[in-house]
Amino acid sequence: MSISRRKLLGKLGAAAIAGAGINALEGSARAAQSMDMPMPPHREGGTILLNRNENAYGPSAQVVLAMQRSLTRANRFPRKASEDLASQIAAFHKVKPDQVVVGCGSTEIFKSAVDAYLGSGKTLILSSPTFDVIGTYASASGARVASVPLSRFWSNDLDGMLGRVDASTGLIYICNPNNPTAILNSRSELETFIGKLPANVRVIIDEAYHHYAGNSSSYASFIDRPMDDERVIVTRTFSKIHALAGLRVGYAIAGAQTARALCAHSFQENLNVVAAEAAMAALLDTQSVQVNIQRNADNRQEFLNQAYARMMRPLDSHTNFVMFKTVRTADELIDHFRQYNIQIGPRYPSMENYIRVSIGLPEEMKEFWRVWDLMPFINKMAM
Ligand SMILES: Cc1ncc(COP(=O)(O)O)c(C=O)c1O
Known part of the structure; x- marks a missing residue:
């Protein structure tokens, strides 16, 4: 008797929920994996969610298996898993482990950067509109937020941002490609911009959408082609291409001194063991990427x-x-x-x-x- 892939996946998904068991889940993940198919995508109560830039396909079967396996380790604190993830990220990007900061989403890293480099009397410079959660944290820290309208091409107006730099500037946030406009700033204009910044100003380059930007020859990641500059903090997330938004994992690559400053403001043991194991599997699963x-x-x-x-x-x-x-x-x-x-x-x-x-x-x-x-x-x- 033949059964369509969709029906089969539907059944597998139902079994996973009804069985409430790792066995059922593992079974469905294995079956999906053996057919080289993604897990059945999750929908929120029938609503079609096109408002948070998530990956609608869901995590790969390999990543789901890694999560299931990690569940029985829930009795242990997650320090080792978290350290293993940081080492794996370092090896993946060919940087030293002390240059990696893992966070409860890249959002936690934005908060750590605010705590490390802003506060009363300091200023954050960012574009408007952009992914401005960091602006909320900056305001809460007592810092001033200088918003610079996007250029007429809807990219970050780097000259406009430079024009707002003064002695109070502690941090600059650049989302590239920018959310919500999806537009890029070229590598060369960003390098010129960073080159003109004072020595004590940190700049976050948020590469949350890095994997989707590959079709532009003017784009180059600051992780893949590092500037070797202590001022630059590059952030990435597992919430987009890896489809793990619900698990909250992100990371930063920075100079060792900057990474230490960010870590000093991180929440202790900020990743749970399931999230850390899932992220490790996701990083290895380059085929799914x-x-x-x-x-x-x-x-x-x-x-x-x-x-x-x-x-x-x-x-x-x-x-x-x-x-x-x-x-x-x-x-x-x-x-x-x-x-x-x-x-x-x-x-x-x-x-x-x-x-x-x-x-x-x-x-x-x-x-x-x-x-x-x-x-x-x-x-x-x-x-
Ligand atoms: C540009 C950008 N950075 C960061 C995030 C959030 O990342 P995380 O889930 O790792 O906190 C988002 C979420 O939509 C985003 O659009």
Whole structure:
């Protein structure tokens, strides 16, 4: 009797939940792995989530197996797993172990950087809009936050940022490619920018979307091609290409002295054992990373095709999301899609007529465009 892959995966997923057991989970992970397929993707109560730039496909079967195996070690504190992960990251990137800082998501590293380099009387410089969680931490530390509008090309305005540097500047945050615009700053302009910064100013380069940026020749990671500069802190996350957002693992690569300063402000034993083991397996599973990169490129191209067909011109995306201008406001679009159980956005006040949409599974994106086409056509010319 033949059974479709989808039905089989559905059954495997159900078994995993109903069995409440590692055996059922291991069985489903093994079955999926042996067929070279991803685990059944998780959906939140039937809602299509296109609002947090997550990896809709879920973690690879190998990573799920690693998590399952780690569960029985939950009685032990996670220090060794965490140290093993840091060593593995160091070997992976060919840096010294004392240059690696692991965090409860890269978000924890932003907080550590704020604690190490900001506080009352200091200033954080960042773009607007960007992924600005660090701005919240900076304000809470008593620091001033200097927001610099993006350039007219929707990239970080590096000259504008340089113009805001003064004696109070402690930290600069650069998201590259930038969330929410998905636009890149080139390697050469970033190097020139860093070269002009005072010796005591640290700069975070957030490479959360690094794996999706490979199609641009002007892009180069500051981990893959280090500047060997104590001021530079590069952050990466396991929340995107590795599909582990729910586990909260990120890391920074920095000079040894800077890494020590960040570690001094980290939460002790900040990674749980499941997260650390999952991250190690994810780092080794380079084949799944390649599959995810290709899937994202294909699905993103399909999204762009659909947008072009509707006469829209999205910003050039180097990420797993697309930002585009519409004749409606972001609020109107978010409300419309919410009625059909699809989450998009959020709204960015300075980009009122733009909407950010994360790239989901092909069937989710089909539903997205079906719901898009339910909106009455607005003739811009007649307005
Ligand atoms: C640019 C950027 N950096 C960092 C993060 C969060 O990373 P983590 O989950 O590792 O805290 C996100 C999440 O969407 C992001 O867009």
